[in-house]
Amino acid sequence: MIIAIDGPAASGKGTLGKRLAHHYGYRHLDTGVIYRAVAYGLMQAGQDLRDEAAAVAVALELDPEKFGNPALKSHEIGHAASVVSAIPRVREVLLNFQRQFAADPPGAVLDGRDIGTVICPNADVKIFVVADPKVRARRRTLEAQSRGEAADEAAILADILARDERDQNRPIAPLKPAPDAHLLDNSQLDIEGGVRAAIDIIEAVRAGRQRG
Incomplete structure:
Protein backbone atom coordinates (compact mmCIF):
# COMPACT_ATOMS: atom_id res chain seq x y z
CA MET A 1 0.00 0.00 0.00
CA ILE A 2 1.12 3.54 -0.78
CA ILE A 3 -0.13 6.36 1.44
CA ALA A 4 0.33 9.90 0.09
CA ILE A 5 0.23 12.84 2.48
CA ASP A 6 0.13 16.33 0.98
CA GLY A 7 -1.03 19.80 1.93
CA PRO A 8 0.22 23.16 3.14
CA ALA A 9 0.21 22.18 6.82
CA ALA A 10 3.83 21.05 6.74
CA SER A 11 4.42 21.51 10.46
CA GLY A 12 3.88 18.16 12.11
CA LYS A 13 3.20 16.45 8.80
CA GLY A 14 6.50 14.58 8.82
CA THR A 15 5.73 13.34 12.31
CA LEU A 16 2.30 12.21 11.09
CA GLY A 17 3.93 10.31 8.23
CA LYS A 18 6.42 8.63 10.55
CA ARG A 19 3.68 7.62 12.96
CA LEU A 20 1.54 6.15 10.18
CA ALA A 21 4.51 4.27 8.75
CA HIS A 22 5.28 2.82 12.17
CA HIS A 23 1.63 1.87 12.72
CA TYR A 24 1.40 -0.06 9.45
CA GLY A 25 4.97 -1.35 9.34
CA TYR A 26 5.76 0.67 6.20
CA ARG A 27 8.76 2.78 5.21
CA HIS A 28 8.53 6.58 5.43
CA LEU A 29 9.93 9.34 3.24
CA ASP A 30 9.50 13.02 3.99
CA THR A 31 10.08 14.21 0.44
CA GLY A 32 10.63 17.76 1.63
CA VAL A 33 13.93 16.56 3.07
CA ILE A 34 15.13 15.78 -0.45
CA TYR A 35 14.66 19.37 -1.57
CA ARG A 36 16.07 20.66 1.70
CA ALA A 37 19.17 18.56 1.06
CA VAL A 38 19.56 20.06 -2.40
CA ALA A 39 19.14 23.57 -1.01
CA TYR A 40 21.62 22.83 1.77
CA GLY A 41 24.16 21.51 -0.72
CA LEU A 42 23.84 24.64 -2.85
CA MET A 43 24.19 26.96 0.14
CA GLN A 44 27.21 25.05 1.44
CA ALA A 45 28.84 25.47 -1.97
CA GLY A 46 27.96 29.17 -2.11
CA GLN A 47 25.78 28.66 -5.19
CA ASP A 48 22.72 30.66 -6.23
CA LEU A 49 19.55 28.78 -5.25
CA ARG A 50 18.08 29.55 -8.68
CA ASP A 51 21.09 28.23 -10.60
CA GLU A 52 19.46 25.34 -12.45
CA ALA A 53 22.65 23.59 -13.52
CA ALA A 54 24.15 23.74 -10.04
CA ALA A 55 20.91 22.54 -8.41
CA VAL A 56 20.61 19.59 -10.80
CA ALA A 57 24.23 18.62 -10.13
CA VAL A 58 23.59 18.57 -6.38
CA ALA A 59 20.35 16.59 -6.87
CA LEU A 60 22.17 13.93 -8.87
CA GLU A 61 24.70 13.41 -6.08
CA LEU A 62 22.32 13.23 -3.10
CA ASP A 63 23.23 10.82 -0.33
CA PRO A 64 20.14 9.50 1.55
CA GLU A 65 22.39 8.73 4.52
CA LYS A 66 22.65 12.48 5.09
CA PHE A 67 18.90 13.16 5.18
CA GLY A 68 19.01 13.01 8.97
CA ASN A 69 21.28 16.07 9.22
CA PRO A 70 19.66 18.36 11.85
CA ALA A 71 20.70 21.41 9.80
CA LEU A 72 18.09 20.46 7.20
CA LYS A 73 15.28 21.27 9.66
CA SER A 74 16.10 24.97 10.00
CA HIS A 75 13.68 27.67 8.91
CA GLU A 76 16.29 29.10 6.52
CA ILE A 77 16.76 25.78 4.73
CA GLY A 78 13.00 25.30 4.53
CA HIS A 79 12.62 28.61 2.72
CA ALA A 80 15.52 27.78 0.40
CA ALA A 81 14.02 24.37 -0.38
CA SER A 82 10.82 26.02 -1.59
CA VAL A 83 12.88 28.04 -4.09
CA VAL A 84 14.81 24.99 -5.28
CA SER A 85 11.68 22.84 -5.59
CA ALA A 86 10.27 25.23 -8.19
CA ILE A 87 13.05 24.30 -10.66
CA PRO A 88 11.52 21.83 -13.16
CA ARG A 89 14.71 19.89 -13.89
CA VAL A 90 15.39 19.36 -10.19
CA ARG A 91 11.89 17.93 -9.76
CA GLU A 92 12.48 15.67 -12.75
CA VAL A 93 15.75 14.32 -11.36
CA LEU A 94 14.16 13.52 -8.00
CA LEU A 95 10.94 12.05 -9.40
CA ASN A 96 12.31 8.56 -10.06
CA PHE A 97 13.95 8.35 -6.64
CA GLN A 98 10.63 9.03 -4.93
CA ARG A 99 8.63 6.66 -7.12
CA GLN A 100 11.10 3.83 -6.57
CA PHE A 101 10.92 4.37 -2.82
CA ALA A 102 7.13 4.18 -2.97
CA ALA A 103 7.15 1.00 -5.06
CA ASP A 104 9.47 -1.05 -2.86
CA PRO A 105 7.76 -3.51 -0.44
CA PRO A 106 6.20 -3.81 2.05
CA GLY A 107 4.56 -0.39 1.61
CA ALA A 108 5.35 3.29 2.03
CA VAL A 109 4.12 6.57 3.44
CA LEU A 110 5.34 9.62 1.52
CA ASP A 111 4.61 13.17 2.49
CA GLY A 112 5.26 16.35 0.56
CA ARG A 113 3.33 18.79 -1.59
CA ASP A 114 2.75 16.84 -4.81
CA ILE A 115 2.70 13.17 -3.80
CA GLY A 116 -0.92 12.42 -4.63
CA THR A 117 -1.00 14.56 -7.75
CA VAL A 118 2.41 13.92 -9.37
CA ILE A 119 4.71 11.49 -7.57
CA CYS A 120 2.18 8.76 -6.75
CA PRO A 121 -1.08 9.58 -8.55
CA ASN A 122 -2.16 5.95 -8.08
CA ALA A 123 -1.54 5.92 -4.32
CA ASP A 124 -3.98 3.74 -2.41
CA VAL A 125 -4.83 6.51 0.05
CA LYS A 126 -4.34 10.26 -0.37
CA ILE A 127 -4.64 12.66 2.56
CA PHE A 128 -4.46 16.43 2.10
CA VAL A 129 -3.50 18.10 5.39
CA VAL A 130 -4.45 21.70 6.08
CA ALA A 131 -4.37 24.03 9.09
CA ASP A 132 -4.84 27.70 9.78
CA PRO A 133 -1.62 29.57 8.84
CA LYS A 134 -1.45 31.25 12.25
CA VAL A 135 -1.64 27.85 13.94
CA ARG A 136 1.11 26.56 11.68
CA ALA A 137 3.29 29.58 12.46
CA ARG A 138 2.84 29.05 16.17
CA ARG A 139 3.75 25.36 15.87
CA ARG A 140 6.87 26.10 13.84
CA THR A 141 7.93 28.75 16.33
CA LEU A 142 7.65 26.29 19.19
CA GLU A 143 9.51 23.62 17.18
CA ALA A 144 12.36 26.04 16.46
CA GLN A 145 12.55 27.13 20.08
CA SER A 146 12.64 23.49 21.19
CA ARG A 147 15.78 23.12 19.07
CA GLY A 148 17.30 26.15 20.75
CA GLU A 149 16.83 28.41 17.73
CA ALA A 150 15.66 32.01 17.83
CA ALA A 151 12.26 32.31 16.12
CA PRO A 171 3.64 26.04 -13.16
CA ILE A 172 5.12 22.64 -12.30
CA ALA A 173 3.36 20.41 -9.74
CA PRO A 174 1.36 23.16 -7.99
CA LEU A 175 0.19 22.55 -4.45
CA LYS A 176 -3.40 21.31 -4.68
CA PRO A 177 -5.41 18.32 -3.47
CA ALA A 178 -5.83 15.38 -5.81
CA PRO A 179 -9.47 14.87 -6.88
CA ASP A 180 -9.66 11.74 -4.72
CA ALA A 181 -7.78 13.12 -1.70
CA HIS A 182 -9.31 13.11 1.77
CA LEU A 183 -9.13 16.46 3.58
CA LEU A 184 -7.67 16.47 7.10
CA ASP A 185 -7.82 19.79 8.94
CA ASN A 186 -5.54 19.54 11.96
CA SER A 187 -5.91 23.15 13.12
CA GLN A 188 -7.46 21.97 16.38
CA LEU A 189 -5.73 18.58 16.61
CA ASP A 190 -2.53 17.65 18.39
CA ILE A 191 -0.31 15.00 16.80
CA GLU A 192 -2.18 12.16 18.52
CA GLY A 193 -5.49 13.45 17.22
CA GLY A 194 -4.06 13.91 13.75
CA VAL A 195 -2.71 10.36 13.69
CA ARG A 196 -6.04 8.92 14.82
CA ALA A 197 -7.91 10.94 12.18
CA ALA A 198 -5.51 9.78 9.45
CA ILE A 199 -5.81 6.13 10.51
CA ASP A 200 -9.60 6.46 10.44
CA ILE A 201 -9.38 7.73 6.83
CA ILE A 202 -7.02 4.92 5.79
CA GLU A 203 -9.11 2.21 7.41
CA ALA A 204 -12.29 3.58 5.84
CA VAL A 205 -10.67 3.43 2.40
CA ARG A 206 -9.40 -0.10 3.02
CA ALA A 207 -12.79 -1.27 4.24
CA GLY A 208 -14.49 0.22 1.21
CA ARG A 209 -12.14 -1.60 -1.14
CA GLN A 210 -12.60 -4.88 0.70
CA ARG A 211 -16.38 -4.56 0.36
CA GLY A 212 -15.92 -3.76 -3.29
Missing part, protein backbone atom coordinates in the same frame (compact mmCIF):
# COMPACT_ATOMS: atom_id res chain seq x y z
CA ASP A 152 10.23 35.33 15.03
CA GLU A 153 6.62 34.11 14.81
CA ALA A 154 5.51 37.03 12.63
CA ALA A 155 8.33 36.39 10.18
CA ILE A 156 7.54 32.68 10.13
CA LEU A 157 3.88 33.44 9.38
CA ALA A 158 4.87 35.75 6.53
CA ASP A 159 7.14 33.06 5.11
CA ILE A 160 4.36 30.43 5.37
CA LEU A 161 1.94 32.64 3.47
CA ALA A 162 4.54 33.46 0.82
CA ARG A 163 5.52 29.82 0.39
CA ASP A 164 1.90 28.67 0.08
CA GLU A 165 1.23 31.27 -2.58
CA ARG A 166 4.42 30.39 -4.46
CA ASP A 167 3.73 26.64 -4.32
CA GLN A 168 0.06 27.00 -5.27
CA ASN A 169 0.90 29.10 -8.32
CA ARG A 170 4.05 27.42 -9.60
Whole structure:
Protein backbone atom coordinates (compact mmCIF):
# COMPACT_ATOMS: atom_id res chain seq x y z
CA MET A 1 0.00 0.00 0.00
CA ILE A 2 1.12 3.54 -0.78
CA ILE A 3 -0.13 6.36 1.44
CA ALA A 4 0.33 9.90 0.09
CA ILE A 5 0.23 12.84 2.48
CA ASP A 6 0.13 16.33 0.98
CA GLY A 7 -1.03 19.80 1.93
CA PRO A 8 0.22 23.16 3.14
CA ALA A 9 0.21 22.18 6.82
CA ALA A 10 3.83 21.05 6.74
CA SER A 11 4.42 21.51 10.46
CA GLY A 12 3.88 18.16 12.11
CA LYS A 13 3.20 16.45 8.80
CA GLY A 14 6.50 14.58 8.82
CA THR A 15 5.73 13.34 12.31
CA LEU A 16 2.30 12.21 11.09
CA GLY A 17 3.93 10.31 8.23
CA LYS A 18 6.42 8.63 10.55
CA ARG A 19 3.68 7.62 12.96
CA LEU A 20 1.54 6.15 10.18
CA ALA A 21 4.51 4.27 8.75
CA HIS A 22 5.28 2.82 12.17
CA HIS A 23 1.63 1.87 12.72
CA TYR A 24 1.40 -0.06 9.45
CA GLY A 25 4.97 -1.35 9.34
CA TYR A 26 5.76 0.67 6.20
CA ARG A 27 8.76 2.78 5.21
CA HIS A 28 8.53 6.58 5.43
CA LEU A 29 9.93 9.34 3.24
CA ASP A 30 9.50 13.02 3.99
CA THR A 31 10.08 14.21 0.44
CA GLY A 32 10.63 17.76 1.63
CA VAL A 33 13.93 16.56 3.07
CA ILE A 34 15.13 15.78 -0.45
CA TYR A 35 14.66 19.37 -1.57
CA ARG A 36 16.07 20.66 1.70
CA ALA A 37 19.17 18.56 1.06
CA VAL A 38 19.56 20.06 -2.40
CA ALA A 39 19.14 23.57 -1.01
CA TYR A 40 21.62 22.83 1.77
CA GLY A 41 24.16 21.51 -0.72
CA LEU A 42 23.84 24.64 -2.85
CA MET A 43 24.19 26.96 0.14
CA GLN A 44 27.21 25.05 1.44
CA ALA A 45 28.84 25.47 -1.97
CA GLY A 46 27.96 29.17 -2.11
CA GLN A 47 25.78 28.66 -5.19
CA ASP A 48 22.72 30.66 -6.23
CA LEU A 49 19.55 28.78 -5.25
CA ARG A 50 18.08 29.55 -8.68
CA ASP A 51 21.09 28.23 -10.60
CA GLU A 52 19.46 25.34 -12.45
CA ALA A 53 22.65 23.59 -13.52
CA ALA A 54 24.15 23.74 -10.04
CA ALA A 55 20.91 22.54 -8.41
CA VAL A 56 20.61 19.59 -10.80
CA ALA A 57 24.23 18.62 -10.13
CA VAL A 58 23.59 18.57 -6.38
CA ALA A 59 20.35 16.59 -6.87
CA LEU A 60 22.17 13.93 -8.87
CA GLU A 61 24.70 13.41 -6.08
CA LEU A 62 22.32 13.23 -3.10
CA ASP A 63 23.23 10.82 -0.33
CA PRO A 64 20.14 9.50 1.55
CA GLU A 65 22.39 8.73 4.52
CA LYS A 66 22.65 12.48 5.09
CA PHE A 67 18.90 13.16 5.18
CA GLY A 68 19.01 13.01 8.97
CA ASN A 69 21.28 16.07 9.22
CA PRO A 70 19.66 18.36 11.85
CA ALA A 71 20.70 21.41 9.80
CA LEU A 72 18.09 20.46 7.20
CA LYS A 73 15.28 21.27 9.66
CA SER A 74 16.10 24.97 10.00
CA HIS A 75 13.68 27.67 8.91
CA GLU A 76 16.29 29.10 6.52
CA ILE A 77 16.76 25.78 4.73
CA GLY A 78 13.00 25.30 4.53
CA HIS A 79 12.62 28.61 2.72
CA ALA A 80 15.52 27.78 0.40
CA ALA A 81 14.02 24.37 -0.38
CA SER A 82 10.82 26.02 -1.59
CA VAL A 83 12.88 28.04 -4.09
CA VAL A 84 14.81 24.99 -5.28
CA SER A 85 11.68 22.84 -5.59
CA ALA A 86 10.27 25.23 -8.19
CA ILE A 87 13.05 24.30 -10.66
CA PRO A 88 11.52 21.83 -13.16
CA ARG A 89 14.71 19.89 -13.89
CA VAL A 90 15.39 19.36 -10.19
CA ARG A 91 11.89 17.93 -9.76
CA GLU A 92 12.48 15.67 -12.75
CA VAL A 93 15.75 14.32 -11.36
CA LEU A 94 14.16 13.52 -8.00
CA LEU A 95 10.94 12.05 -9.40
CA ASN A 96 12.31 8.56 -10.06
CA PHE A 97 13.95 8.35 -6.64
CA GLN A 98 10.63 9.03 -4.93
CA ARG A 99 8.63 6.66 -7.12
CA GLN A 100 11.10 3.83 -6.57
CA PHE A 101 10.92 4.37 -2.82
CA ALA A 102 7.13 4.18 -2.97
CA ALA A 103 7.15 1.00 -5.06
CA ASP A 104 9.47 -1.05 -2.86
CA PRO A 105 7.76 -3.51 -0.44
CA PRO A 106 6.20 -3.81 2.05
CA GLY A 107 4.56 -0.39 1.61
CA ALA A 108 5.35 3.29 2.03
CA VAL A 109 4.12 6.57 3.44
CA LEU A 110 5.34 9.62 1.52
CA ASP A 111 4.61 13.17 2.49
CA GLY A 112 5.26 16.35 0.56
CA ARG A 113 3.33 18.79 -1.59
CA ASP A 114 2.75 16.84 -4.81
CA ILE A 115 2.70 13.17 -3.80
CA GLY A 116 -0.92 12.42 -4.63
CA THR A 117 -1.00 14.56 -7.75
CA VAL A 118 2.41 13.92 -9.37
CA ILE A 119 4.71 11.49 -7.57
CA CYS A 120 2.18 8.76 -6.75
CA PRO A 121 -1.08 9.58 -8.55
CA ASN A 122 -2.16 5.95 -8.08
CA ALA A 123 -1.54 5.92 -4.32
CA ASP A 124 -3.98 3.74 -2.41
CA VAL A 125 -4.83 6.51 0.05
CA LYS A 126 -4.34 10.26 -0.37
CA ILE A 127 -4.64 12.66 2.56
CA PHE A 128 -4.46 16.43 2.10
CA VAL A 129 -3.50 18.10 5.39
CA VAL A 130 -4.45 21.70 6.08
CA ALA A 131 -4.37 24.03 9.09
CA ASP A 132 -4.84 27.70 9.78
CA PRO A 133 -1.62 29.57 8.84
CA LYS A 134 -1.45 31.25 12.25
CA VAL A 135 -1.64 27.85 13.94
CA ARG A 136 1.11 26.56 11.68
CA ALA A 137 3.29 29.58 12.46
CA ARG A 138 2.84 29.05 16.17
CA ARG A 139 3.75 25.36 15.87
CA ARG A 140 6.87 26.10 13.84
CA THR A 141 7.93 28.75 16.33
CA LEU A 142 7.65 26.29 19.19
CA GLU A 143 9.51 23.62 17.18
CA ALA A 144 12.36 26.04 16.46
CA GLN A 145 12.55 27.13 20.08
CA SER A 146 12.64 23.49 21.19
CA ARG A 147 15.78 23.12 19.07
CA GLY A 148 17.30 26.15 20.75
CA GLU A 149 16.83 28.41 17.73
CA ALA A 150 15.66 32.01 17.83
CA ALA A 151 12.26 32.31 16.12
CA ASP A 152 10.23 35.33 15.03
CA GLU A 153 6.62 34.11 14.81
CA ALA A 154 5.51 37.03 12.63
CA ALA A 155 8.33 36.39 10.18
CA ILE A 156 7.54 32.68 10.13
CA LEU A 157 3.88 33.44 9.38
CA ALA A 158 4.87 35.75 6.53
CA ASP A 159 7.14 33.06 5.11
CA ILE A 160 4.36 30.43 5.37
CA LEU A 161 1.94 32.64 3.47
CA ALA A 162 4.54 33.46 0.82
CA ARG A 163 5.52 29.82 0.39
CA ASP A 164 1.90 28.67 0.08
CA GLU A 165 1.23 31.27 -2.58
CA ARG A 166 4.42 30.39 -4.46
CA ASP A 167 3.73 26.64 -4.32
CA GLN A 168 0.06 27.00 -5.27
CA ASN A 169 0.90 29.10 -8.32
CA ARG A 170 4.05 27.42 -9.60
CA PRO A 171 3.64 26.04 -13.16
CA ILE A 172 5.12 22.64 -12.30
CA ALA A 173 3.36 20.41 -9.74
CA PRO A 174 1.36 23.16 -7.99
CA LEU A 175 0.19 22.55 -4.45
CA LYS A 176 -3.40 21.31 -4.68
CA PRO A 177 -5.41 18.32 -3.47
CA ALA A 178 -5.83 15.38 -5.81
CA PRO A 179 -9.47 14.87 -6.88
CA ASP A 180 -9.66 11.74 -4.72
CA ALA A 181 -7.78 13.12 -1.70
CA HIS A 182 -9.31 13.11 1.77
CA LEU A 183 -9.13 16.46 3.58
CA LEU A 184 -7.67 16.47 7.10
CA ASP A 185 -7.82 19.79 8.94
CA ASN A 186 -5.54 19.54 11.96
CA SER A 187 -5.91 23.15 13.12
CA GLN A 188 -7.46 21.97 16.38
CA LEU A 189 -5.73 18.58 16.61
CA ASP A 190 -2.53 17.65 18.39
CA ILE A 191 -0.31 15.00 16.80
CA GLU A 192 -2.18 12.16 18.52
CA GLY A 193 -5.49 13.45 17.22
CA GLY A 194 -4.06 13.91 13.75
CA VAL A 195 -2.71 10.36 13.69
CA ARG A 196 -6.04 8.92 14.82
CA ALA A 197 -7.91 10.94 12.18
CA ALA A 198 -5.51 9.78 9.45
CA ILE A 199 -5.81 6.13 10.51
CA ASP A 200 -9.60 6.46 10.44
CA ILE A 201 -9.38 7.73 6.83
CA ILE A 202 -7.02 4.92 5.79
CA GLU A 203 -9.11 2.21 7.41
CA ALA A 204 -12.29 3.58 5.84
CA VAL A 205 -10.67 3.43 2.40
CA ARG A 206 -9.40 -0.10 3.02
CA ALA A 207 -12.79 -1.27 4.24
CA GLY A 208 -14.49 0.22 1.21
CA ARG A 209 -12.14 -1.60 -1.14
CA GLN A 210 -12.60 -4.88 0.70
CA ARG A 211 -16.38 -4.56 0.36
CA GLY A 212 -15.92 -3.76 -3.29
